Amino acid sequence: MLNKKQIDNIEGWLFITPPLIIFTIFIFIPMGVALFISLQKWNLLSSMHFVGIANYKKMFLSGHFWNSLLVSLLYVLGTVPVSIGLALIIAIMLNQSLHGISFFRIMIYLPVITSMAAAAIVFQYLFEPNIGYFNHILSVFGLPPLQWLNDRHQALIAVIIVGIWKRVGYNTIILLAGLQSIPRYYYEAAMIDGASRMQMVRKITIPLLSSVTFFVTVMQIIASLKVFTSIVVMTEGGPARGTDVLPYYLYKNAFQYHKMGYASAVAIFLFTIIFIFTLLQFKFGEKKVHYQ
Amino acid sequence: MKKLTFIVMLIMVTSLVWSGGSGEKTVQLTELTEPVTIQVWYSLGAKYSAPLEDIIKKFNASQDMITVEGVYQGGYATTQEKLLAAYIADEPPVLAQLEQSLVGSFVANDALVPLESFIKADKDFDIKDFNKYITQGATYNKKLYGLPINVSTPVLYLNRDLFRKAGLDPDKYPTTWDEAYNVAKKISDLGPDVYGIRIYNSGWIIDSLFHQFGGTIFNKDNTKCLVNSKEIKEAMGFWKKMVDDGIAVYQGGKDGSTMDASGVVGMVMRSTGSIAWFKDNVTFDWGVAPFTLGKQKAVSLGGGNIYMLKKTTPEEQLAAWKFLKYLTNTENQIYWSVNTGYMVSRKSAKESPEIQKILQEDPRYNVTYDQLVHAFSRPTVENWPEIEDIIQEAMTRIILEGESVDILDQAASDIDELL
Numbered sequence A: 001m002l003n004k005k006q007i008d009n010i011e012g013w014l015f016i017t018p019p020l021i022i023f024t025i026f027i028f029i030p031m032g033v034a035l036f037i038s039l040q041k042w043n044l045l046s047s048m049h050f051v052g053i054a055n056y057k058k059m060f061l062s063g064h065f066w067n068s069l070l071v072s073l074l075y076v077l078g079t080v081p082v083s084i085g086l087a088l089i090i091a092i093m094l095n096q097s098l099h100g101i102s103f104f105r106i107m108i109y110l111p112v113i114t115s116m117a118a119a120a121i122v123f124q125y126l127f128e129p130n131i132g133y134f135n136h137i138l139s140v141f142g143l144p145p146l147q148w149l150n151d152r153h154q155a156l157i158a159v160i161i162v163g164i165w166k167r168v169g170y171n172t173i174i175l176l177a178g179l180q181s182i183p184r185y186y187y188e189a190a191m192i193d194g195a196s197r198m199q200m201v202r203k204i205t206i207p208l209l210s211s212v213t214f215f216v217t218v219m220q221i222i223a224s225l226k227v228f229t230s231i232v233v234m235t236e237g238g239p240a241r242g243t244d245v246l247p248y249y250l251y252k253n254a255f256q257y258h259k260m261g262y263a264s265a266v267a268i269f270l271f272t273i274i275f276i277f278t279l280l281q282f283k284f285g286e287k288k289v290h291y292q
Numbered sequence B: 001m002k003k004l005t006f007i008v009m010l011i012m013v014t015s016l017v018w019s020g021g022s023g024e025k026t027v028q029l030t031e032l033t034e035p036v037t038i039q040v041w042y043s044l045g046a047k048y049s050a051p052l053e054d055i056i057k058k059f060n061a062s063q064d065m066i067t068v069e070g071v072y073q074g075g076y077a078t079t080q081e082k083l084l085a086a087y088i089a090d091e092p093p094v095l096a097q098l099e100q101s102l103v104g105s106f107v108a109n110d111a112l113v114p115l116e117s118f119i120k121a122d123k124d125f126d127i128k129d130f131n132k133y134i135t136q137g138a139t140y141n142k143k144l145y146g147l148p149i150n151v152s153t154p155v156l157y158l159n160r161d162l163f164r165k166a167g168l169d170p171d172k173y174p175t176t177w178d179e180a181y182n183v184a185k186k187i188s189d190l191g192p193d194v195y196g197i198r199i200y201n202s203g204w205i206i207d208s209l210f211h212q213f214g215g216t217i218f219n220k221d222n223t224k225c226l227v228n229s230k231e232i233k234e235a236m237g238f239w240k241k242m243v244d245d246g247i248a249v250y251q252g253g254k255d256g257s258t259m260d261a262s263g264v265v266g267m268v269m270r271s272t273g274s275i276a277w278f279k280d281n282v283t284f285d286w287g288v289a290p291f292t293l294g295k296q297k298a299v300s301l302g303g304g305n306i307y308m309l310k311k312t313t314p315e316e317q318l319a320a321w322k323f324l325k326y327l328t329n330t331e332n333q334i335y336w337s338v339n340t341g342y343m344v345s346r347k348s349a350k351e352s353p354e355i356q357k358i359l360q361e362d363p364r365y366n367v368t369y370d371q372l373v374h375a376f377s378r379p380t381v382e383n384w385p386e387i388e389d390i391i392q393e394a395m396t397r398i399i400l401e402g403e404s405v406d407i408l409d410q411a412a413s414d415i416d417e418l419l
Helices: A004-037 A054-061 A063-094 A101-113 A116-127 A133-140 A152-180 A184-192 A197-208 A210-225 A229-234 A246-256 A260-287 B002-018 B046-062 B076-088 B104-108 B116-121 B132-138 B160-165 B177-188 B203-212 B230-244 B253-262 B274-281 B314-327 B330-340 B353-361 B363-374 B384-400 B407-418
Strands: B036-042 B066-072 B095-099 B146-152 B154-159 B195-199 B248-250 B265-271 B286-290 B302-308
Touching: A004 A260, A054 A260, A063 A101, A063 A152, A063 A210, A063 A246, A101 A152, A116 A133, A116 A152, A116 A229, A152 A210, A152 A229, A184 A197, A197 A210, A210 A260, A229 A246, A246 A260, A246 B076, A246 B384, B036 B046, B036 B076, B036 B314, B046 B066, B046 B274, B046 B314, B046 B330, B066 B314, B076 B095, B076 B104, B095 B146, B095 B314, B132 B146, B132 B302, B132 B363, B146 B314, B146 B330, B154 B160, B154 B203, B154 B363, B160 B177, B160 B265, B177 B195, B177 B230, B177 B265, B195 B230, B195 B253, B203 B230, B203 B384, B230 B248, B230 B384, B230 B407, B248 B384, B253 B265, B253 B274, B265 B274, B286 B363, B302 B314, B330 B353, B353 B363, B384 B407
Parallel strands: B036 B066, B036 B095, B195 B248, B195 B265
Antiparallel strands: B095 B302, B146 B302, B154 B265, B154 B286
């Protein structure tokens, strides 16, 4: 006879089996394969050679790898603060009980569900230096036209703008949910005490929103580290590797240069960074952040 | 830990199975006894795919043993990537179109069926009817691996309206880079948004440029990279000067095409096959001139050939050969060329009344044939996509970032490691 605890145990395993099978097939096995291939020299057509950690050594000695890491970090630095700051402002504005406010909530979420590939093509036209709309706007304000995607540094700014546009809606909705879980009576009490609007935002909203903000920040960092589609469509990593973010660098090495071993090593490196951020989320997400 | 060991073992076993290759077969041109369906993968989009699909339809209707399916696989690079993946999965199509410079890894890893034995066995097929400058593009280690489909060379497209506006005679096109510089300067003087020439770093264009200045990307045996040679540094320096002087614009891709169509570019080198594009997209008076500027008259062979893949059955290969023969026969070459502007590769097709009529009525089609004697084949080294990226990146840095041509020394040593 099974006791209650054992039955619970079996039940539990049965419940997590379906997702576990899916995770195993699509995540754990490919991860294991990537780790294995990262120790091989393999160009797809030839047979594999075991080379130990040579791929990792080559990676850390490669200037292109460090360039990609730098570009990825710049992309993260460019997208994370702006997209979260903007999302916070928009969330506070959308957190009103006005008639028809849900229309604006839907509007702000639209970019999130738009296909990135399609959006990137449209942005490519907007960024076009001669006939593009963005340069037209600049000229209205009397500013000189920019080269956008044709310049090494401006191209990164351009893809950062697209990244922000794409993610700000997602961040807004999460922050909005966080805002709505703050009890109204804190504000009522503050109002009775004569606090100003700004004081309420600083002393009530921001502290009580910190757990949600932290979550959004980590998710945004991870999403920014994984940026790929907009780069493929808009710049192909160029000009002169100016937007060659790590996932694109990895893709190019794997599927254009057919250096599977080396690309897997880069993939493992990228995985490690993202994993560290996930751990941070787990560890500090619970402790350091203020819950009501 | 045990689990991990198991997974690793599993992978090792699979990889052992993968590595089994396929041997050479001798060809016998027997008749097919059972119906066969074969696929041909191609990279020609938009208006270029329609004539090809027409030929496939005609072929399927002409007999009942073989059904050919044409599959569009995206651009040249995408097709190559997909083909490689299909080949590794042991399910390649039997025929595929590959761009001139993307064949290296397939040849190096013995993934293609040489066509010699089919040609020898087939009495109705005369390889001597093909232009030898064109078939050299599909010849590696003295063996013919593919037959031409969309072959082109880069020609110089001229905006004749801009020539006139700048006080130039549009019939007097430049024949050297110095002349090109002077012509481009006069055109760019028309205004700040007008450029004398549009340059860009597409592999086959810069390969032509290097040859014209007397340089080559590799030594004869493809064992050493020579992009840091005096000649190539001079070539890059010359283009950089044109951009610095404001007479050339360095712009590739879609934005480049947009510029060509909007009439702000005096000259641009593009594929023979772009004649159809110019006819559709351009409203100004345009002309075509040879792109044999420079000390050496040289243009690279562009476009693609159709290759036969290994890991397919003898029946499929036989069916593929029959289709290949049909696709490249005189009549279909004429049909293809008339509808696309690409070159015919058979002498009999070139001399046909249809093609002769076009060449006489519109001499712009002639230029590419005339300069064919100066055509050279693209390099077929295995790591070409990565090497091309290194060269293109160096070029962009030199022209746009103001770096010295001496960064080519670093590029050459990076490339040497890949050879």
